[in-house]
Amino acid sequence: MQWKKSLVAAVSLVVTASLLTACSGGGSKETAANAPAANEFVIGGNFELSGGQATFGKAAVNGAKMVFDKVNAEGGINGKKIKFVALDNKSEATESTNVATKLINSEKAVAILGCTTSGDTLGMVQLAMDKKVPVLSTSATNPKVTVDENSKKTNDFIFRACFIDPFQGTVMANFTLNNLKLKTAAVLTDNQAPYSKGLAQFFKESLVKGGGEIVADEGYVTGDQDFKATLTKIRGKNPDVIYVPGYYEEVGKIVKQARELGMNMPIMGGDGWDSPKLTEIATAAALNNTFFSNHYSSEDTDPLVVDFVKKYKELYGEVPDSMAVLGYDGALIMVDALKRAGEPNPVKIKEALVSTKDLQTVTGKISYDEQHNPIKAAAIIEMKDGKQTFKDKVAPK
Amino acid sequence: MEVFIQQLINGLSLGSIYALIALGYTMVYGIIRLINFAHGDVYMVGAYVGFFATTQGWGFLPSLIISMVVCAILGVVIERLAYKPLRSAPKIAVLITAIGVSFFLENGGVLAVGAKIRTFPNVFQEVQYHFFNGTVVITNRQIVIMVVTVLLMLLLQYIVHYTKTGKAMRAVSHDTQAAMLMGINVDNTISATFAIGSSLAAAAGVLVGIYYNAINPYMGIMPGLKAFVAAVVGGIGVIPGAFVGGLSLGVIEALVSGYGQSLYRDAVAFALLIIILIVKPSGLFGSNVREKV
Numbered sequence: 001m002q003w004k005k006s007l008v009a010a011v012s013l014v015v016t017a018s019l020l021t022a023c024s025g026g027g028s029k030e031t032a033a034n035a036p037a038a039n040e041f042v043i044g045g046n047f048e049l050s051g052g053q054a055t056f057g058k059a060a061v062n063g064a065k066m067v068f069d070k071v072n073a074e075g076g077i078n079g080k081k082i083k084f085v086a087l088d089n090k091s092e093a094t095e096s097t098n099v100a101t102k103l104i105n106s107e108k109a110v111a112i113l114g115c116t117t118s119g120d121t122l123g124m125v126q127l128a129m130d131k132k133v134p135v136l137s138t139s140a141t142n143p144k145v146t147v148d149e150n151s152k153k154t155n156d157f158i159f160r161a162c163f164i165d166p167f168q169g170t171v172m173a174n175f176t177l178n179n180l181k182l183k184t185a186a187v188l189t190d191n192q193a194p195y196s197k198g199l200a201q202f203f204k205e206s207l208v209k210g211g212g213e214i215v216a217d218e219g220y221v222t223g224d225q226d227f228k229a230t231l232t233k234i235r236g237k238n239p240d241v242i243y244v245p246g247y248y249e250e251v252g253k254i255v256k257q258a259r260e261l262g263m264n265m266p267i268m269g270g271d272g273w274d275s276p277k278l279t280e281i282a283t284a285a286a287l288n289n290t291f292f293s294n295h296y297s298s299e300d301t302d303p304l305v306v307d308f309v310k311k312y313k314e315l316y317g318e319v320p321d322s323m324a325v326l327g328y329d330g331a332l333i334m335v336d337a338l339k340r341a342g343e344p345n346p347v348k349i350k351e352a353l354v355s356t357k358d359l360q361t362v363t364g365k366i367s368y369d370e371q372h373n374p375i376k377a378a379a380i381i382e383m384k385d386g387k388q389t390f391k392d393k394v395a396p397k
Numbered sequence: 398m399e400v401f402i403q404q405l406i407n408g409l410s411l412g413s414i415y416a417l418i419a420l421g422y423t424m425v426y427g428i429i430r431l432i433n434f435a436h437g438d439v440y441m442v443g444a445y446v447g448f449f450a451t452t453q454g455w456g457f458l459p460s461l462i463i464s465m466v467v468c469a470i471l472g473v474v475i476e477r478l479a480y481k482p483l484r485s486a487p488k489i490a491v492l493i494t495a496i497g498v499s500f501f502l503e504n505g506g507v508l509a510v511g512a513k514i515r516t517f518p519n520v521f522q523e524v525q526y527h528f529f530n531g532t533v534v535i536t537n538r539q540i541v542i543m544v545v546t547v548l549l550m551l552l553l554q555y556i557v558h559y560t561k562t563g564k565a566m567r568a569v570s571h572d573t574q575a576a577m578l579m580g581i582n583v584d585n586t587i588s589a590t591f592a593i594g595s596s597l598a599a600a601a602g603v604l605v606g607i608y609y610n611a612i613n614p615y616m617g618i619m620p621g622l623k624a625f626v627a628a629v630v631g632g633i634g635v636i637p638g639a640f641v642g643g644l645s646l647g648v649i650e651a652l653v654s655g656y657g658q659s660l661y662r663d664a665v666a667f668a669l670l671i672i673i674l675i676v677k678p679s680g681l682f683g684s685n686v687r688e689k690v
Contacts, residue, residue: 052512218659219658219659219660220659221660221663223619225605225609225611225616226407226411226650228407228411228651229404229407229408229650229651229654229655229659229662230654230655230659232400232403232404232407233654233656233659236400249514249613252610252611253609253611256610260534260536262525262527262531262534277513277514277516280516280610281514281516281610281611283519
């Protein structure tokens with residue numbers, strides 16, 4: 001029996017050794033591979049093409065493709081074409097890491113566009129930082145995507161095309177005080193969603209700073225469906241407005257049940273409201289006198305927006321949502337950086353991204369601040385008879 | 398005072414839903430001592446059948462009845478395929494199977510109808526009734542939920558106490574072996590129990606769809622757990638217990654949200670389960686006798 005055991009040991013040793021060599025072999029290949037192909041720019045796309053957020057990813061890819069196709073049709077950048085490789089991260093953060101690995105190692109991407117959600121984007125932040133490949137998320141609104149939570153330092157290879165959560169909260173507080181001229185607010189937060197908590201926190205801070213008052217601060221969790229007890233409590237406090245920075249499913253039920261309880265004050269929220277489902281759940285009548293901040297409004301009469309909406313409709317047969325417009329803008333920012341970098345070199349592209357200044361995109365004229373967040377305006381949408389209407393544009397400060 | 402009345406109304410309409418689901422839990426437990434964790438998902442299926450019926454332009458009552466019939470059949474099928482082969486197996490095997498059936502229905506639901514939310518068509522126009530200068534509001538939908546629940550509860554009591562099937566159910570619950578020796582068809586009786594319990598869950602599903610206006614394949618999980626708590630609080634296996642347990646749980650949740658912290662609501666519900674299990678495991682309405690329906 002003894003010889004059998006040693007045989008097994010010997011075989012496993014050989015196998016392990018060969019595996020190790022294979023790995024180190026792959027490693028050395030990697031460093032060599034980072035010298036990119038010179039005749040084209042390979043831009044990776046890490047998007048939610050299936051799974052829970054599939055509609056987000058597909059819309060963003062649609063938007064991005066419009067830009068890249070146009071640039072290629074016009075002869076590319078310095079004669080080099082852009083090759084856009086969009087892979088599916090299945091709406092999962094772990095899969096997002098795999099996709100990023102594949103894009104960098106096998107596809108030799110010099111920059112990555114995506115993902116649409118903060119969670120999925122966070123899945124590739126560490127990898128991109130290690131490999132020194134710039135990532136430009138189209139719609140990750142959580143602050144910690146571009147700023148390391150512990151060291152408070154900016155993740156120097158990570159950028160985004162959208163504004164961040166705190167900004168939306170501040171915008172709606174200013175809107176309450178300055179546009180609606182109202183003072184007291186109740187806040188109803190989805191305590192399971194960091195997104196909702198972020199918006200609520202900055203709404204409260206900004207409202208109080210501006211002379212307003214928070215009269216009720218309540219919470220719920222994703223998946224709840226009965227809000228009447230909490231709303232009855234809020235009704236007792238008689239606030240001028242209610243701020244509900246949640247996602248459309250719960251928000252729809254909250255708005256409907258609030259109106260059923262005879263609460264007719266304005267109800268407000270953030271971009272999580274943006275879905276046709278909102279009207280179906282809440283009903284059109286209940287949604288009158290509600291407002292939310294969003295990245296853009298398809299009803300905006302700015303010629304740039306009008307032009308984009310028209311082209312998108314022609315190509316894909318539907319009105320572009322925020323995800324589509326941010327995919328488009330993300331690609332615009334990327335192309336602008338590629339032009340200034342001049343060559344497919346990840347570090348040079350990153351340097352170019354940092355110095356993005358006054359670039360005209362559909363969602364506004366943007367420049368990056370030190371934390372790689374674009375400084376631009378938010379659109380305020382008012383719901384009228386179940387339709388989104390463009391109410392106002394609120395610029396930062 | 399007005400606020401309290403409003404909270405009571407809020408709680409009773411929520412509690413009615415729990416009560417309807419809890420009735421099915423309690424009946425199945427009473428008959429074969431199985432905590433049927435798939436019951437909350439039958440409620441979800443009921444909501445979807447109701448959704449498809451109403452989108453076909455059917456009215457409220459036809460949709461409700463269709464949904465109850467379809468889920469009654471589903472309940473029987475689940476029992477025959479998943480639980481019956483395990484009737485002599487250890488209890489834990491059946492319990493695990495129930496959890497498996499639950500996952501099967503949830504994920505099968507995602508596969509069949511997609512994970513996205515569906516919204517019910519407006520089956521009946523909403524009417525609000527105001528009292529005390531508008532501080533207390535009740536809608537016709539809330540009234541329908543409560544009335545339907547009470548009617549179904551009464552119907553169930555009638556079935557259990559005055560029909561042959563009901564007598565057979567009580568006999569099987571009392572002593573399966575003896576009932577069999579007396580010539581009662583135990584298999585059919587158990588099927589009947591599943592059919593009735595599942596149809597009640599389906600009714601709850603349709604009512605929820607109309608009341609909250611949004612359904613998804615995972616909607617059964619939380620109400621299913623809450624209904625389980627309600628059944629235990631009322632005394633699992635006791636039909637009036639499940640009814641009272643459901644209503645009280647709804648009212649307690651409303652009061653916790655209204656006067657305490659909205660986020661403690663679920664915590665209080667499950668704390669209640671633990672307290673009941675420690676203090677009076679047989680539940681409020683349960684006696685310490687083992688056999689009950």
